[in-house]
Amino acid sequence: MKEYPFIPYKPTACDDATMLEKSQAYFELMDQRRSVRHFSDREISDELIDNIIMTAGTAPSGANKQPWTFCVVRDPLIKSKIREAAEKEEYESYHTRMPPEWLEDLAPLGTDWQKPFLEIAPVIIVVFRKSHELVNDQKKKNYYVQESVGIACGFLLSAIHQAGLASLTHTPSPMNFLQEILHRPENEKPFLLVPVGYPAEDATVPDIQRKHLDQIRIKY
Numbered sequence: 135m136k137e138y139p140f141i142p143y144k145p146t147a148c149d150d151a152t153m154l155e156k157s158q159a160y161f162e163l164m165d166q167r168r169s170v171r172h173f174s175d176r177e178i179s180d181e182l183i184d185n186i187i188m189t190a191g192t193a194p195s196g197a198n199k200q201p202w203t204f205c206v207v208r209d210p211l212i213k214s215k216i217r218e219a220a221e222k223e224e225y226e227s228y229h230t231r232m233p234p235e236w237l238e239d240l241a242p243l244g245t246d247w248q249k250p251f252l253e254i255a256p257v258i259i260v261v262f263r264k265s266h267e268l269v270n271d272q273k274k275k276n277y278y279v280q281e282s283v284g285i286a287c288g289f290l291l292s293a294i295h296q297a298g299l300a301s302l303t304h305t306p307s308p309m310n311f312l313q314e315i316l317h318r319p320e321n322e323k324p325f326l327l328v329p330v331g332y333p334a335e336d337a338t339v340p341d342i343q344r345k346h347l348d349q350i351r352i353k354y
């Protein structure tokens with residue numbers, strides 16, 4: 135197998151004070167991001183979504199396999215099918231599958247089995263992970279797929295927020311129905327469903343707190 139040619143790499147370095155300023159500004163921007171469950175139906179452009187997805191596609195991945203597909207759903211009929219299937223699973227989850235402890239943990243957040251945002255948000259991005267590629271009918275394995283796609287989703291969420299839009303990480307469970315509704319091939323499995331849009335005028339979010347730095351960082 136041929137090696138890639140190696141090219142010089144110079145990240146956008148600047149002086150220490152500017153770096154500190156930029157890192158502070160980025161933290162403050164990301165600290166504003168919240169999961170939103172109440173969306174406006176206001177449209178967002180294809181170009182905006184394409185830039186966001188290109189940003190997600192810059193994520194590192196095992197052996198640079200980029201084992202992801204981002205489905206952009208705007209079609210109201212497909213959105214209503216997704217809502218119907220998701221609510222069916224979520225109804226079962228909330229009523230019979232989630233143990234009491236899980237329901238107790240969710241109660242302060244006010245979630246339930248109903249997911250109107252799946253029809254209201256103008257765009258749903260459904261992220262698929264590719265366990266392998268099919269090259270001439272041969273299975274070619276991908277590596278660290280969960281990690282790679284998880285990182286890409288992080289990039290996706292930060293790009294959505296940076297553009298000034300709201301999103302939700304939604305994981306109806308199980309979510310195989312997405313593979314069927316979106317006609318994805320056998321090597322693609324649904325990973326995350328992300329409604330994207332403007333928050334509704336009267337959108338609210340729970341007043342949660344982030345853990346303090348001392349609770350999440352250990353120095354050696």
Ligand code: IYR
Binds near residue numbers: 224247305306307
């Ligand atoms: N998937 C369900 C339940 C849910 C689970 C967790 I963990 C959350 O942080 C939020 C919701 C739902 O979307 O309602």
